[in-house]
Structures are given as C-alpha cells and as structure tokens.
Amino acid sequence: MNPRRVAVVAFAQTRHRRRSAELSEVEMLMPVLHEVLAAVGLRTGEIDFTCSGSADYLAGRAFSFTMALDGVGAWPPISESHVETDGAWALYEAWVKLLTGEADTALVYSYGKSSPGQLRDVLTRQLDPYYLAPLWPDSVSLAALQAQALIDEGATDERALAGVAARSRCAAEHNPHAQLAGSAAPDALLDDPYLVRPLRRHDCPPIGDGAAAVVLAAEDTARRLCPRPAWIRGIDHRIEPHGLGVRDLTRSPSTRLAARHAGLFDDDAPPVDTAELHAPFTSQEVILRRELRLDDDVRVNPSGGALAANPMMAAGLIRLGEAAARIHRGESHRAVAHATSGPCLQHNLVAVLEGEA
Amino acid sequence: MTPAPAPEVLSAPLAVEFPFTRSLGPVQSAFLTGLRERTVLGVRTADGRVLLPPVEYDPVTAEEIRDLVEVGTAGTVTTWAWNPAPRRGQPLTTPFAWALVRLDGADTALLHALDAPGPDAVRTGMRVRVRWAGERTGAITDIACFEPYESEPDPRGAPHDGEFADPVRGIVAPARLDYVYSPGRAQSRYIAALAGRRTMGERCPSCRKVYVPPRGACPTCGVATEEQVEVGPRGTVTTFCIVNIKAKNLDIEVPYVYAHIALDGADLALHGRIGGIPYDQVRMGLRVEPVWTEGGRYPDHYRPTGEPDADYDTYKELL
Numbered sequence: 001m002n003p004r005r006v007a008v009v010a011f012a013q014t015r016h017r018r019r020s021a022e023l024s025e026v027e028m029l030m031p032v033l034h035e036v037l038a039a040v041g042l043r044t045g046e047i048d049f050t051c052s053g054s055a056d057y058l059a060g061r062a063f064s065f066t067m068a069l070d071g072v073g074a075w076p077p078i079s080e081s082h083v084e085t086d087g088a089w090a091l092y093e094a095w096v097k098l099l100t101g102e103a104d105t106a107l108v109y110s111y112g113k114s115s116p117g118q119l120r121d122v123l124t125r126q127l128d129p130y131y132l133a134p135l136w137p138d139s140v141s142l143a144a145l146q147a148q149a150l151i152d153e154g155a156t157d158e159r160a161l162a163g164v165a166a167r168s169r170c171a172a173e174h175n176p177h178a179q180l181a182g183s184a185a186p187d188a189l190l191d192d193p194y195l196v197r198p199l200r201r202h203d204c205p206p207i208g209d210g211a212a213a214v215v216l217a218a219e220d221t222a223r224r225l226c227p228r229p230a231w232i233r234g235i236d237h238r239i240e241p242h243g244l245g246v247r248d249l250t251r252s253p254s255t256r257l258a259a260r261h262a263g264l265f266d267d268d269a270p271p272v273d274t275a276e277l278h279a280p281f282t283s284q285e286v287i288l289r290r291e292l293r294l295d296d297d298v299r300v301n302p303s304g305g306a307l308a309a310n311p312m313m314a315a316g317l318i319r320l321g322e323a324a325a326r327i328h329r330g331e332s333h334r335a336v337a338h339a340t341s342g343p344c345l346q347h348n349l350v351a352v353l354e355g356e357a
Numbered sequence: 358m359t360p361a362p363a364p365e366v367l368s369a370p371l372a373v374e375f376p377f378t379r380s381l382g383p384v385q386s387a388f389l390t391g392l393r394e395r396t397v398l399g400v401r402t403a404d405g406r407v408l409l410p411p412v413e414y415d416p417v418t419a420e421e422i423r424d425l426v427e428v429g430t431a432g433t434v435t436t437w438a439w440n441p442a443p444r445r446g447q448p449l450t451t452p453f454a455w456a457l458v459r460l461d462g463a464d465t466a467l468l469h470a471l472d473a474p475g476p477d478a479v480r481t482g483m484r485v486r487v488r489w490a491g492e493r494t495g496a497i498t499d500i501a502c503f504e505p506y507e508s509e510p511d512p513r514g515a516p517h518d519g520e521f522a523d524p525v526r527g528i529v530a531p532a533r534l535d536y537v538y539s540p541g542r543a544q545s546r547y548i549a550a551l552a553g554r555r556t557m558g559e560r561c562p563s564c565r566k567v568y569v570p571p572r573g574a575c576p577t578c579g580v581a582t583e584e585q586v587e588v589g590p591r592g593t594v595t596t597f598c599i600v601n602i603k604a605k606n607l608d609i610e611v612p613y614v615y616a617h618i619a620l621d622g623a624d625l626a627l628h629g630r631i632g633g634i635p636y637d638q639v640r641m642g643l644r645v646e647p648v649w650t651e652g653g654r655y656p657d658h659y660r661p662t663g664e665p666d667a668d669y670d671t672y673k674e675l676l
Contacts, residue, residue, distance in 0.1 A: 024541025
C-alpha cells in the first residue's frame with residue numbers, strides 16, 4: 001500500500017524582532033495564525049488537527065502554550081497536541097497524524113519570545129543536569145567548541161565562516177521577515193572582536209521574538225487548497241548521544257541518517273535545488289552541507305537562514321516553511337529542509353519537499 | 358464602544374528559581390563520590406571504550422554498564438573556546454577557556470573550564486590536569502577547573518570497585534533564571550485599569566462574550582478581543598471551595614473561602630477570596646463586591662453586598 005501523500009500548503013511568519021514587550025505570546029502569534037488560515041481559506045473549526053511547539057523557559061511563563069491556544073480558538077475542544085521543542089517537530093507529529101488517515105488537514109505553529117530572559121543562560125537548563133548544567137556553559141560557548149574542532153580539522157577557517165555570515169545576511173535583504181539583513185564584506189567582519197573565540201558576533205544568530213505557522217493537507221485536499229503543494233517526500237529526525245565529549249563535534253551522523261531516511265539520497269531521486277538549513281552558527285552550516293552532501297549548485301538558505309532570524313522554537317519550522325514557500329512560488333522543484341534542537345546540532349530533523357513536475 | 362487605549366508597556370522583574378533535587382544511579386554516584394575523594398572514575402562500554410564522564414547505560418547497546426575504571430587526573434584538550442566574559446554560575450569569574458578534555462585512560466572528553474592566562478596559551482592537544490576545589494561535596498564542581506600541566510600521556514586506566522565510605526546518592530542543583538516580564542496589550546490594559554479601581558473586560562467581536570481578566574484572544578473564536586468593557590464592581594459567587602491548609606508566605610487565617618466570581622457584565626468568572634462572612638455561610642449565588650486596601654493595585658478580597666442571592670439561571674452558564 002502506498003502511504004498517503006501529505007503536503008505543506010501554506011506558510012506564514014512574523015517579522016522577527018529583538019523584542020516585543022508590548023505583545024503577549026498569543027498576541028504575537030495570532031496574526032500569523034490568521035494569515036496562514038486565510039491563505040487556504042479555512043477557519044479553525046475546519047482544521048482536523050492542531051500541533052504546536054514552544055518552550056516555557058524562554059519567557060519564564062509556565063504553561064504559556066495553553067494561553068497561546070486561545071489564539072487558535074480551541075473551544076469547544078479541538079484535537080490538539082504540543083511539543084516542548086521547535087515547531088519542526090510539531091510538523092513531524094502532524095505529518096504522522098495525516099499519514100494515519102485520521103486527519104486531512106493540520107495547523108502547525110510555533111513561537112518563541114527570547115527577549116524577556118537571558119537566552120544564553122536559559123539554554124543551559126536543557127543540558128545534562130548532573131555534569132553540564134551546574135557549569136552553566138552558555139550556547140555560544142558550546143557552539144564555539146564545535147567551531148574550533150572544525151577549524152582544527154581543517155574543514156573551515158574564520159574567513160570562510162565570515163563568508164557564510166555575509167552571504168546569509170545579504171540574502172536576507174530580500175526577506176522582509178528577517179531580523180538582521182545586510183553585511184559588511186567578510187574581510188571587514190574579521191576586524192571585529194571575538195564573542196567567544198573562535199566565534200565573533202557575526203557567526204552567531206540574532207536573539208529575538210517571533211512565530212510561524214504552516215498548514216498541512218493530504219492528497220486531494222492539498223491540491224484543492226494550494227495550486228502547487230509542497231509534497232513531503234519524507235521526514236526523519238535523529239539524535240546524538242547527549243555527552244558532548246562522546247561525540248565527534250565535526251560530524252553530524254544524526255543529520256546524515258535522518259536525510260537518508262527522508263529520501264534525500266534515494267537513487268531515483270532528482271537532486272535538490274534548494275536547502276533551508278537550521279544552522280544558528282556559521283560553523284554549523286559547514287557541517288550540515290557535508291552531511292547532506294550539498295554541492296555548490298544548491299542554493300543554501302535563500303531566506304538568510306537562522307543567521308538572519310532565529311526565533312527559538314520557530315526557526316526550525318521556518319526552514320520547512322521557507323523551503324515549501326519556494327516550491328509554492330515555483331522557485332524550487334525539490335528542496336531539503338533541516339531543523340535542529342539542542343547544543344552543537346544535538347537533534348536533527350530533515351525533510352525532503354517536492355513540487356509536482 | 359470604548360476604543361482600546363494604547364497601553365503603556367508594563368514590565369516587572371521575574372525570577373524563576375528551583376533547587377532541583379536529583380537522585381543518582383550507581384555509576385553517577387560512584388563518579389561524583391569519587392570526585393569528592395579526588396578520584397576520577399570512567400565506565401567501560403561493551404565495545405571496550407572508557408566513557409568519561411560515565412553514564413549508566415551503554416550509548417551503543419543501551420545495556421546497563423557497571424565496570425568502573427580509574428583514569429588519570431591529567432589529560433589532553435580536544436577542543437576549546439576562549440570565554441572573555443564569564444557569566445553567572447560559570448566555574449571561574451576571570452576570563453577562561455572552555456575545554457573538552459580527554460583524561461588519560463579515557464576515550465571520551467569531559468567539559469570544564471581551563472584556567473589559562475589568555476587564548477594564546479591554549480591550543481588543541483595541550484596537556485592539562487584537574488585543579489580540585491577546596492571544598493568538595495560530590496558534584497561536577499568538585500573539579501574547580503583544569504590548569505595547564507606539561508606531562509606525558511599515560512593511557513592506562515585501572516579497574517575500580519566504586520566503593521567509597523558515605524557515598525553521594527543525590528545532588529541538589531540550584532537554578533535561577535532572571536526575566537523581565539511584560540504581560541502584553543490586553544493584560545496591561547487590565548492591570549492599568551485596576552490601579553484606578555476599575556475592572557475592564559474585553560469583548561470578542563465575533564461571539565460578543567466579555568472576558569475578565571482579558572487574555573487578548575477569544576478562546577472560542579480565536580480572534581483578538583479589543584473592545585473595552587467595564588464590568589462589576591459587584592458580582593455573583595458561581596462556585597467556591599473552603600481552604601483549610603495555610604499557604605506558605607500567605608498571611609490569611611484558615612479556613613477561608615476561595616471563589617469563582619462572575620462580575621456583573623462579564624461572561625467569565627474570575628477568582629477571589631471571600632471575606633466579611635463566616636466561611637460556612639458562603640453559598641453559590643451570593644452577591645459580593647470588592648474590598649480595596651489602601652494603595653492596593655487589585656481587590657484584597659470580596660465581601661457580601663447584602664443583596665438577595667442571584668437566581669441560579671442568571672449564572673449557570675458561568676460555572
């Protein structure tokens with residue numbers, strides 16, 4: 001039996017900003033929900049399944065996802081689920097739900113307000129509570145350890161990393177949702193001081209607030225809702241051992257494996273033309289390109305990627321949404337999207353999306 | 358309708374603080390007790406590698422692993438990052454390198470701080486050793502940090518039975534995060550109005566329900582509630598409970614009554630304490646009004662108005 005085909009049929013996101021103190025989480029999220037539903041002409045009550053991704057630690061607000069549900073219109077009760085991680089994993093859950101045949105449409109959304117807290121400290125709380133969390137190793141420092149390992153290996157250098165930053169932020173000049181757009185030339189970037197050596201500020205993602213939403217639909221429903229659906233050929237997600245010192249930080253076997261299971265390397269699959277990679281730090285793009293076997297013909301992060309906007313819990317879902325939107329617009333035939341969670345590319349999700357020929 | 362005023366953005370400091378109490382498995386217990394005794398223990402996996410820091414289960418086979426190995430206190434840096442501005446809670450208060458260090462006899466690396474004079478004094482492959490904390494309790498912070506130490510690698514580990522007097526069975530890991538909390542448009546308006554002793558709800562433009570306190574969205578319709586509606590001040594007890602357990606840091610004598618109160622004009626009940634009446638005389642339908650204290654930014658409690666009780670049919674949809 002052939003599995004059902006499921007597609008991303010709509011995508012919306014906020015204009016990501018450094019802070020949004022005047023808005024509660026649901027106030028920030030609601031316009032995005034309205035926009036994505038309007039794109040397919042559906043009302044909340046017509047959606048079969050809703051799944052969201054968020055993390056209460058970001059804004060320090062317990063059970064914030066239940067408040068966010070107010071923006072969906074969740075009463076009378078709807079079929080709904082939540083993941084305490086990036087919305088890309090909420091999309092995965094919704095995709096599985098649609099594959100079972102129990103739903104034909106799904107609303108997936110995620111949001112994060114990092115501005116109320118100190119993100120570098122907040123993220124230490126996701127680490128091993130016995131051996132790592134008591135040391136408060138911040139997210140930039142952990143990424144810097146990975147970058148140094150990559151430089152030691154000879155896979156990149158600081159100039160090449162500055163090139164990734166400049167290319168991403170220049171691409172973001174065409175992305176009205178980007179928080180950071182435009183960049184000095186790579187050589188000029190190297191004049192800046194280190195934030196945590198070997199990383200400079202330009203190697204790191206902006207910290208900010210934002211939200212995103214997609215609508216998934218199966219088979220004929222997808223064709224009805226979208227002129228050119230972005231069909232999900234496959235999705236898989238895999239995770240590394242949690243001990244940083246157990247891993248080879250220059251490699252991401254979980255990304256490679258997820259990509260294989262998502263069908264990226266299938267013999268009968270045509271090559272991808274576009275990749276949206278969730279690489280919050282410049283050095284992580286180097287690792288992901290290698291694991292996904294992307295050659296120079298592939299357009300990587302035309303949106304600017306997470307270096308242009310990295311709203312926590314939404315930035316991974318945005319990669320899937322951006323890749324799908326390029327297919328919707330006819331700008332891509334086949335795209336790979338990647339989302340990550342945790343320190344140093346701990347947990348990785350890969351999706352292969354296709355337009356109809 | 359009353360147009361919604363642009364609210365002043367309210368903010369307040371919010372500290373979230375927990376002392377997490379965590380129990381330890383046998384391997385973690387031996388490792389952390391060992392640190393207290395200046396002994397570093399790894400664990401051997403099914404494929405013969407020595408994991409440090411040790412774990413309870415084999416990362417490849419998922420089997421329980423228990424073969425402990427004492428490794429050296431000197432090791433080799435496998436990667437590093439220079440941290441010029443240490444943050445709260447980090448091992449050192451002066452600039453330091455984060456380092457992954459593979460201790461002699463181990464096959465994996467341990468993350469910790471490396472105390473070095475500057476980034477030029479650090480490189481991958483350099484030799485370092487453990488600097489022990491003066492006071493050790495059985496925690497990863499019993500290692501104060503690493504320090505540079507020229508030495509020849511000695512890859513031999515020795516089997517260890519993991520037995521120590523008075524083993525550590527758990528850790529208490531304090532965690533504190535500081536936020537600047539802002540409640541958003543709807544709740545800012547609500548709080549600002551309360552300061553003037555007015556209770557403002559918001560009406561859903563679609564179903565016309567008035568939400569108090571407003572949260573910015575109608576949970577039935579999924580749209581923003583913008584229209585301001587003053588409700589109360591009087592209301593009706595829709596349901597209640599009698600609290601018999603004294604809450605920590607709360608200066609209220611028990612038993613007392615905590616109730617759902619539907620303010621006149623509201624389509625949602627809010628919570629409040631009922632005073633001015635013996636606890637065992639509070640009832641559904643009781644009419645109440647807010648009692649404000651001098652300088653209070655919200656009602657201290659609600660008391661009976663003396664009106665006849667409300668008819669059940671008037672509040673049955675608000676239960």
